[in-house]
Amino acid sequence: MSTRRVALLTAAVLALALAVGSGGFSTTNAQRSVSVAVVDDADAYLAVEHAAGDGTLTVGPGRGRLTDGLWLLDVGNQFSGTPLSVTVGFEQTGARRVTRLELRHDGDTVNAVGAGNPSSEGGNASTSRTGPASGTLGKAHLAPGEDAALVADVDCTATQGATTRLQVTVDATGPGASVDLDRTVTVECPP
Structure with a gap:
């Protein structure tokens, strides 16, 4: 076969390839449905249950210091098959x-942070004589269906009629999941 015929045959094959195209595509149009629902805290993937429905707890008169701990809120893992690492941060304002x-x-x-626990492994806090002002509580590892509780010791003996606000931040992460939320818990010491 002559060089001229090979060159013409190669040119013809290239011209045919360019005319036909590669069979690929540069754009596509697909429709997918997405549904988003807003649910109450108790029904969310990261469930939150307040000790008091409105987030305000009143320490009864004459009860003084609650050494067993006052339940503030629960955080629960309601993801299906996804374990979570949960970190709780807080900032205390008001009467502290x-x-x-x-x-x-x-x-x-x-x-734990505060009286008797100025800082534990995995957590830290800025403390004072009236209690921790702010800080982070270490990670709780929650399997699906498990929960963790945030409890507090409250001392109302020195300041009857005082109000403390606790801004709680919860960060939860797991494989393919990340949830951050803020909640406020108010503790009132009646006169």
Whole structure:
């Protein structure tokens, strides 16, 4: 075969290839449906249950210091098949009558800050004589269906009629999931 015929045959094949195209595509149009629902805290993937429905707890007159811990809120993992690592942060304003905060999981203390626990492994806090002002409680590892409780010791003996606001931040992460939320818990010491 002559060089001229090979060159013409190659040119013809290239011209045919360019005319036909590669069979690929540069754009596509697909329709997918997405549904988003807003649910109450208790029904969310990261469930939150307040001790008081409106987030305000009143410490009864004459009860004084609650050494067993006052339940503030629960955080529960309602993801299907996704374990979560949950970190709880807080900032206390007002009379600062919350003297100790504790994160509990399966009845055990994961982390505590405040009176007797200025800082534990995995957590830290800015403390004062009236209780921790702000800080972070270490991670609780929650399997699907498990929850962790935030409890506090409250001292109303020195300042009857005082109000403490606790801004709670919950960060939860897991494989393919991330949830951040803020809630306010108010503790009132009646006169």
